[in-house]
Amino acid sequence: MEYRIEKDLIGSKEIDNSKYYGINTVRALENFDLYSKPVNIDFVKEIALVKKAAAITNMKLGKLSEQKANAIIKASEEIIEGIFDDQFKISAFQGGAGTSVNMNVNEVIANRAIEIIGGKKGDYTIIHPLNDVNMSQSTNDVCPTALKITTIKKVQKLANEINKLKEALELKEDQFSQIFRLGRTQLMDAVPMTVGQGFGAYAKALERDLYRIRKTEENLKNINIGGTAIGTGINSSDRYIFIISDTLRSLTKLNVSRCECSIDGTQNADVFVEVSSALKIFASSLIKISNDLRILNSGPRGGFGEIILPARQAGSSIMPGKVNPVIPEMVGQISMRVIANDTAITMAASSGQLELNAFIPLIAESMLESLELLEKAAILFREKCIDDILVNEKKCIENLEKSTALVTSLVPFIGYDKACELAKKALREDKSIREILYSEDIYSNEDIDTMLNPSQLIKPSELKDTIRDVS
Template sequence: MDYRLEQDLLGDKNIEVSSYSGINTARALENFDLGGKTVNLHLIKEIALIKKAAAMTNKKLKFLQEDKADAIIKASEEVIDGKFDNEFKVSAFQGGAGTSTNMNVNEVIANRAIELLGGAKGEYDLVHPLNHVNMSQSTNDVYPSALRIAAIRLIRKLSTSLSSLQEALQIKENDFADIIKLGRTQLMDALPMTAGQGFGAYAKAIERDRWRIYKVEERLRQINLGGTAIGTGLNATNRYVFMMTDIIQDLTGLGIARSDYPMDITQNCDIFVETSGLLKSCSVNLLKISNDLRLLNSGPRGGFGEIILPKMQAGSTIMPGKVNPVIPEMVAQVSLRVISNDTAITMASSMGQLELNAFVPLIAECLLESLELLDRSVVLFKEKCIDDLLMDKDRCLENLENSLVSATALVPYIGYDKASLVSKKALSSGKTIREILLEEQILPIETIDKILSPNELIRTHISGK
């Protein structure tokens, strides 16, 4: 195997001739040899976009020679397009506040730009990872800005998916508007309701999540590019800062804005805590809905059996005929993961010190993972569960008629204590509320019929009035 020799402040190192990454990446691979998760490619591609924008800016300002700038721009575009995805192998969990990731991108772009100029990888006099690709930048303004852009793109995607889920739930609200079922509180029989009302409540919860997540983009739009190391802007010019922001807006199509106080963006990560908190709220609702569906689907004979979930796969290697609610179970597990990621983001954000947070790589990994997982699970939840689920109308009616919930409607007529006694007698005798009322001639039959009519029991009024 052929090698090239590269140097840094720690000494020399042999790098494979074919490798687009260099000595900084090699040291990171050795130092953070954790296996498993590498840096999220959404983040890598937004860093590459910033490198492209910086080269365009520095070319216009004549800080960077035209041929070098054009090569960097072309190489950055190739990274964005995924041509060099296999060159980004550094662990997502790295020390250095993201410096290893920034250097990995710098080196890949530099070496590809060198090739485009006719040189051999490692000939950094042609294009240098720091002097040219990283010109007017620092990890500390590039990394958080790239994370914000990546988060905005994924937030928009998730918001669209949540909107589709909300619509699917609203369709079920209409489809099941005439199915009367038993409502329950604390898992105990409570009052009659329609199945549609239940799905309407789910839709309202998802509507709030969609709106909250959509709106948080506004606070992610501010970036600190040009702030360089600690937000003071050393080695960047005002012309660079303003031009860079304009070019980023054009390249992304997003409402990106220059922060009026870059030092704030550089050291404070509370916006990521806020964003993650909204993802956690969404996960709480998804977890509740998925658990409700699992419970109402339970059975088919020994449980509630009121909802019929789509059958997706055989459920057991030993129990023939068993089909499990695998899609709600998947959604529940994703929700729990997002909730746990929120804890990590909260802790990592609180551990920033003075002018920088060294733990932003953990924040980035957890936030982007949560956004990706939520988006995909919401899509699958809608397509493989909500769209095709059914209600067992007969089972809903059977459970309702076997309950004692209609006793509540008697309170305005015979009082709480007497209604409680009727309910107790019905429970002990195995008879219905109606049968006890008729046997003991507590109310006229016409009144009983009006009070206990299912459609009377699901509206905001006094039943029978």
């Protein structure tokens, strides 16, 4: 194996010459040897995009020669294309506010750019990772800017999938609009409803989630690039800030713009808490929906058994014939992880001190994991569960008729106390409310059937005006 020697302020190290990264990356690999996930590769690629924008800007300002700038631009594009993914293995959890990942990108770009020009890796007299690749930049404006761009792109993808999931639920609302089932409160029999009404309510919750998540893009678009170390813009210039902001807007096709106060954009991470909060609310909706589906699907003989979730895999290594609701279970677990990530993001954002938040790496890992998990969960929930849900109409009607839920509809006619007596009698004699009413001979069978018709009980009505008052 061939090695090269690189130096930093701490000392020197042998670097495997096949690697494009340098001494800063090697130290980070040693210091953060956590056997954890590496930094999110999409985040790395957006950092490379920022480096490309900086090279274009510095070339326009005459700070970088065309040869150097074009080599840096080409190397950055190759990272964005995924050619050097194997060069980014630093743990997602790292000290230094993201300095390690920023330097990792700087070194890979520099060494690849040196090759493009015709030099040998490690010869930083040709292109330097800091003097050239990191010119007019700091980790403290590069990483927040790249993270906001990464987050916006993933928010947009997630929003698209939430909308598809909402539409799938709305289709079920229409499909099951004429199938009645027993509504329940606190897991106890309540009043009639349609299966479709339940799915319609789920869709409305996701509609609000979608609005909240889309709205977070507004604050994410304010980037602190050019603020450098603490937001004051030391070692950059006003022209640089305006040009790189325009360049990033052009490269990303996103309406990003420079912060009104770069010090604020450098030290405060509240925008990420805002995004995470919206994700947490969506996760809570998914938990509610997935739990409801599991309950309504329970059985098939010993539970509710009112809906039938698609069978996706055998459910037990010991119990033959058992099929579990694995997709809703998976969705619930992902949602719990997102809620846990929200706690981490909140704590990390609140732990920033003075002019910098050192915990950007934790925010990045937690935020991007949540966005990616929720996007995939929305796809799988829709494709492998919601789209193929069926209803056991016979079981729905059976449970509705056996319950005391229909007695509520009698209150306008016979009063609450008399209705209670009928309910207790039905339970005591193990009969339906309909059967009890038939035997009471208070109303004609035709009037009873009208009063207990579920289609009249799932919406406001003036049914009392059509039935003889015997109260």
